[in-house]
Amino acid sequence: MTDNKTDTTWLDCIKWDADGLVPAIAQxxxxxxxxxxxxxxxxxxxxxAREGRAIYWSRSRARLWRKGEESGHVQILHELRLDCDNDVIVMQVEQRGGIACHTGRQSCFYKVYSNGQWQDTDPVIRNPEDIYAHKHD
Structure with a gap:
């Protein structure tokens, strides 16, 4: 998926928040x-849109964050969608390595509310210490 390098009018349609950000859902x-x-x-x-892979803004690091730059778990972009209010992005992605969450799970949404509490339901596919071991070198 590519976009025209000079035409950025499609970005003007988005209702950015006060910090110039928009939430992006990876599906x-x-x-x-x-x-x-x-x-x-x-x-x-x-x-x-240009590179065909998910790139986010890290609020904690205050910089661009290419998904998978540390873990290797890159998200390849298949489709971008904008909601009816123009303030939420949904990306259809191929999750390389099958792990999207820094906890080593397929999804960050692995907690289910049941019987008055949150229960972890999805298994850890790979130990985060193994994924991010090179960060401590």
Missing amino acids: DHATGRVLMVAWMNREALQLT
Whole structure:
């Protein structure tokens, strides 16, 4: 998926919040499962469309974050959608490695409310310490 490098008018349609961000939902293109939610600024969204992979704005690090840059779990973009209010992005993605969550699970939405409490329901596919071991070198 690519976009015209000079025409950015499509970005003007988005209702950015006061910090210049928009929430972005990453959804598995094959199953429809919601994998994660993150934030994008204008540059992140433009680069996502241009490069064909999910690029977010990290609020905690105050910088662009290419999904998978540390874990190797890249999200390949299949489709971008904008909601009716122009303030939420949904991305259909192929999740490389099958892990979207930094906890080592397929999805960040692995907690289910049941009997008055949150229950972890999805297994850890890979230990996060193994995924991010190189960060401590």
